[in-house]
Amino acid sequence: MKASTVRSVNCPSCGKAVEWTPESRYRPFCSERCKLIDLGAWATESFRLRAEETELNEEDLRSLGH
Ligand SMILES: [Zn+2]
Numbered sequence: 776m777k778a779s780t781v782r783s784v785n786c787p788s789c790g791k792a793v794e795w796t797p798e799s800r801y802r803p804f805c806s807e808r809c810k811l812i813d814l815g816a817w818a819t820e821s822f823r824l825r826a827e828e829t830e831l832n833e834e835d836l837r838s839l840g841h
Pocket residue numbers: 786787788789790791804805806809
């Protein structure tokens with residue numbers, strides 16, 4: 776390990792140390808899986824926000840209907 780020349784970052788998805796080198800092609804993620812997980816989290820979050828808006832509207836409709 777050449778710690779003095781190789782910088783490392785923590786994977787945003789799992790927190791694992793990732794060497795910041797051309798070989799770490801998914802940096803700052805440790806693997807393609809973690810990269811996809813993180814992208815999926817963003818997509819899920821945006822979907823969740825839309826779903827919450829929909830649920831609120833449905834609740835409003837229900838309260839109006841009953
Ligand atoms: Zn990871």
